[in-house]
Amino acid sequence: xxxxxxxxxxDDPDFVxxxxxxxxxxxxxxxxxxxxxxxxAKVKSETPDLVILDVIMSxxxxxxxxxxxxxxxxxxxxxxxxxxxxxxNTDYAALFPTxxxxxxxxxLSKPVPxxxxxxxxxxxxxxxx
Amino acid sequence: MNKQLPFSLxxxxxxxxxxxxxxxxxxxxxxxxxxFGADFLFPDSLPMPILIVIAAVIxxxxxxxxxxxxxxxxxxxxxxxxxYMRFANVQIMVDIIxxxxxxxxxxGIENPFYLFYIVYITxxxxxxxxxxxxxxxxxxxxxxxxLVVAEYWQLIPxxxxxxxxSPQRYQRGLYVTVVLFALVGTLFICAHLASAIAEVLRRRExxxxxxxxxCEVRAGELARLNARLAELDKARSxxxxxxxxxxxxxxxxxxxxxxxxxxGYVPPERQMEIIQKSERRALEQLALISDLLDLARxxxxxxxxxxxxxxxxxxxxxxxxxxxxxxxxxxxxxxVEVEPDLPPVRARPEHVKRLWTNLISNAIKYTEPGGxxxxxxxxNPNYVVGVVRDTGIGMMPEQMPRLFEEFYRTExxxxxxxxxxxxxxxxxxxxxxxxxxxxxxxxxxGKGSKFSFALPKAA
Numbered sequence: 001x002x003x004x005x006x007x008x009x010x011d012d013p014d015f016v017x018x019x020x021x022x023x024x025x026x027x028x029x030x031x032x033x034x035x036x037x038x039x040x041a042k043v044k045s046e047t048p049d050l051v052i053l054d055v056i057m058s059x060x061x062x063x064x065x066x067x068x069x070x071x072x073x074x075x076x077x078x079x080x081x082x083x084x085x086x087x088x089n090t091d092y093a094a095l096f097p098t099x100x101x102x103x104x105x106x107x108l109s110k111p112v113p114x115x116x117x118x119x120x121x122x123x124x125x126x127x128x129x
Numbered sequence: 130m131n132k133q134l135p136f137s138l139x140x141x142x143x144x145x146x147x148x149x150x151x152x153x154x155x156x157x158x159x160x161x162x163x164x165f166g167a168d169f170l171f172p173d174s175l176p177m178p179i180l181i182v183i184a185a186v187i188x189x190x191x192x193x194x195x196x197x198x199x200x201x202x203x204x205x206x207x208x209x210x211x212x213y214m215r216f217a218n219v220q221i222m223v224d225i226i227x228x229x230x231x232x233x234x235x236x237g238i239e240n241p242f243y244l245f246y247i248v249y250i251t252x253x254x255x256x257x258x259x260x261x262x263x264x265x266x267x268x269x270x271x272x273x274x275x276l277v278v279a280e281y282w283q284l285i286p287x288x289x290x291x292x293x294x295s296p297q298r299y300q301r302g303l304y305v306t307v308v309l310f311a312l313v314g315t316l317f318i319c320a321h322l323a324s325a326i327a328e329v330l331r332r333r334e335x336x337x338x339x340x341x342x343x344c345e346v347r348a349g350e351l352a353r354l355n356a357r358l359a360e361l362d363k364a365r366s367x368x369x370x371x372x373x374x375x376x377x378x379x380x381x382x383x384x385x386x387x388x389x390x391x392x393g394y395v396p397p398e399r400q401m402e403i404i405q406k407s408e409r410r411a412l413e414q415l416a417l418i419s420d421l422l423d424l425a426r427x428x429x430x431x432x433x434x435x436x437x438x439x440x441x442x443x444x445x446x447x448x449x450x451x452x453x454x455x456x457x458x459x460x461x462x463x464x465v466e467v468e469p470d471l472p473p474v475r476a477r478p479e480h481v482k483r484l485w486t487n488l489i490s491n492a493i494k495y496t497e498p499g500g501x502x503x504x505x506x507x508x509n510p511n512y513v514v515g516v517v518r519d520t521g522i523g524m525m526p527e528q529m530p531r532l533f534e535e536f537y538r539t540e541x542x543x544x545x546x547x548x549x550x551x552x553x554x555x556x557x558x559x560x561x562x563x564x565x566x567x568x569x570x571x572x573x574x575g576k577g578s579k580f581s582f583a584l585p586k587a588a
Contacts (some may be wrong), residue, residue, distance in 0.1 A: 012378055013547065014385070014410060015385065017403075018382065018386060021389045021394050021395055021403075025394060035540065110378070110381035111380075111382075111384040111388065114388060114392055114394055115392070
């Protein structure tokens with residue numbers, strides 16, 4: 001099986017590091033980006049198999065915008081997005097623009113237990129395979 | 130020329146002049162019916178043709194009043210109140226004259242309907258300013274007295290109602306005098322009482338209108354305050370969400386690292402490094418919490434200590450040693466220029482120290498080795514002005530407005546220096562503004578930044 005490539009988009013380097021520590025021993029290739037713009041560029045240049053995205057980066061909606069931009073590009077529409085964020089619960093739903101479609105395949109709250117993360121990733125990769 | 134009412138009774142006036150017209154229809158109909166009734170019961174006792182003529186005259190002028198009233202209701206005059214008052218005056222005056230004429234043809238003093246004058250005096254008291262009540266009481270008294278006296282002296286004929294009372298009554302001087310005294314006295318007392326009551330009612334009405342008005346004004350103010358509070362509440366919720374996010378992030382990072390170590394994801398040779406990273410996040414969290422506390426304290430303005438007269442230069446010199454050392458570590462050129470004889474400002478020393486530390490350490494943090502940081506302190510007519518200039522990373526114009534927002538850090542700043550709560554400049558701004566000063570920034574991306582603050586000189 002070819003090694004799946006995962007793009008981690010988060011402005012917190014420790015979170016990226018934790019992702020690497022979790023994913024690399026499990027035979028995933030990890031690339032990272034610190035902002036939505038950088039993430040989009042990496043999506044284009046590296047075509048990852050899955051994107052792990054933090055919703056709130058430097059600007060509150062950076063992550064959301066990136067997921068929307070990915071939907072606009074037919075080639076990247078199929079890439080599953082796993083949203084990981086410290087937004088704790090639905091109380092914070094007010095942060096999101098309610099009338100916009102947000103494409104997310106999975107939603108996990110930080111901190112993510114490594115086994116849960118690995119399981120969700122393998123589920124998502126299988127469903128799109 | 131009309132005396133104005135103490136406040137606008139205009140809506141009441143339109144209503145009441147209409148009521149007068151209505152009343153007059155009733156009176157004419159009633160008087161005619163009574164006359165025909167009396168004529169039927171006591172034939173030839175009343176001068177019916179004259180009575181019918183008088184009733185016709187009253188009907189005609191009442192019709193004219195009605196026409197005029199309908200025109201008046203659609204008036205475009207600037208002072209409709211004055212027109213209505215004039216209208217009320219005309220009506221009452223014409224009625225008093227008509228009543229006197231009617232009384233003359235229905236036996237003068239023999240006819241107890243002279244009591245009807247009281248109705249007009251009361252109407253005048255309700256409709257018009259107080260002085261008019263007395264004017265009309267006087268007017269009615271003079272007219273009726275003139276009638277009675279003229280009949281007494283036989284200047285005009287007396288018309289006797291057969292079989293009603295003794296035909297000689299109008300010739301009895303004492304009787305005539307007593308009736309006139311009684312009527313005139315009654316009219317004036319009526320004018321006094323009715324106008325006094327009307328005055329009180331008008332005042333009440335005025336107070337009510339004023340209090341209604343002020344209630345409306347207050348309701349408007351409350352609505353505005355409410356909107357402002359809702360706005361503040363929204364901003365506060367937004368802030369709390371941001372704070373929660375900022376506080377959660379380091380804990381989440383530390384927990385992730387610890388979990389990875391515990392679950393055996395981290396090879397032994399990297400464990401020390403991961404623990405160090407965790408500790409750095411813990412320290413970052415502590416710094417964030419203490420900054421948040423400072424911010425909250427500044428916001429509450431509940432400082433234990435009173436602001437005192439301080440020398441901003443002294444405090445600057447107090448921090449320069451530490452800053453000089455940090456700048457040298459980073460191979461920066463650091464210099465301080467202080468204008469002599471600066472006046473004191475009124476502030477808390479720990480706040481001014483915080484001001485200098487935050488601004489200078491930012492300058493050092495965001496300037497590449499080999500750069501320059503210059504701190505200067507000067508004065509203008511009203512302010513002591515501190516300036517911190519660097520040759521650091523600078524920023525783009527669109528980033529500057531957000532610079533003092535809580536948690537805002539530019540991408541470039543984050544890339545250059547991971548650590549930072551994003552609260553330093555918010556704290557600085559709050560400090561400066563709490564003393565009535567202001568802070569501003571000039572910057573060019575890649576060239577450097579210049580932060581200036583002005584604190585008012587102590588009076």
